[in-house]
Amino acid sequence: MNTANTRLATAILAAACLSFTTTSYAVEETSASTTSTDVARKSLKDYMVISYLGVLLGPRLGDPGNIYQPDGITGANDAKIITKNYLDLLWKASPSLTVGPMIYWTFEPVAEKAFVMRDPAIKFKTTPFIKTDSMTLTADLRVGLPLSQDARDTDRLTYVASLQTFNYDVPQSRWSLGVLAWERAFFYGGQGEKDSTALEFWVGPNVSYRLSPTVQLTYIYDFNYKSSKRDRYKTLSDTPDMEAGVSWDVSSKLNLNPVIHIPNEGEITLNKTSLVAYVVWKPL
Helix, strand or coil, X not given: CCHHHHHHHHHHHHHHHHHHHHHHHHHHHHCCCHHHHHHHCCCHHHCEEEEEEEEEEEEECCCCCCCEEECCCCCCEEEECEEEEEEEEEEEEECCEEEXXXXXXXXXXXXXXXXXXXXXXEEEEECCCEECCCEEEEEEEEEECCCCHHHHHHCEEEEEEEEEEEEEEXXXXXXXXXXXXXXXXXXXXXXXXXXXXXXXXXXXXXXXXXXXCCEEEEEEEEEEEEEECCCCCCCEECCCXXXXXXXXXXCCCEEEEEEEEEECCCCCCCCCCEEEEEEEEXXX
């Protein structure tokens, strides 16, 4: 998988991290005592869900001092090391629905230290469609707002996207199985470039093993499909990738998840393998 599609995959995994975190904390809040809930109803967290997600797309393992991410096919220098940042400011519109802006920006911590605002979105998230002791199914809907320079340059009007997360905790074991799925459709004006992505679809089956109540080993194998206007919406597939790492719940509000990103293209080498890290913080 090339670096552009690596960024797509990590963005989706990041969104999934935020989705799982928000869901788990919602369960914690509703399981609090009556006295605590009464107090919470008078505070900001009774009306809002605020979550921050940071993603580091780091250097190759074979040359960690390099300021570039590796190309997943050749291992050559590609895009610079970058962080992706997402801030959800969601209003609890009802007991089953939260809605609000998702602010998105990127920052290059090396070289020029470029800070770029990306397209924000309006995000709609419901309570889990399925919630049992061992099984959870969630989904959200996002509508992009064309406020970035990139949107103006490509005449992108909006996008509509959805992320679905399924997780199954194997009874009487430490294993969990899951599937993540992502779909997004882009809409352009008359000046939109024909090579611009029109449709994309991503799916990632995954497995985790819990070492302790706060630490688990994670593994995901992802597939990416996309198309453009020039392709006349013909579906194009990309080489699957893998990510293996450790997820650590530092506290009920903070999760760290460093992983090794392994492109499944030809021979696996340290110069094609890179470090990726996810940070999820939920103050409310």
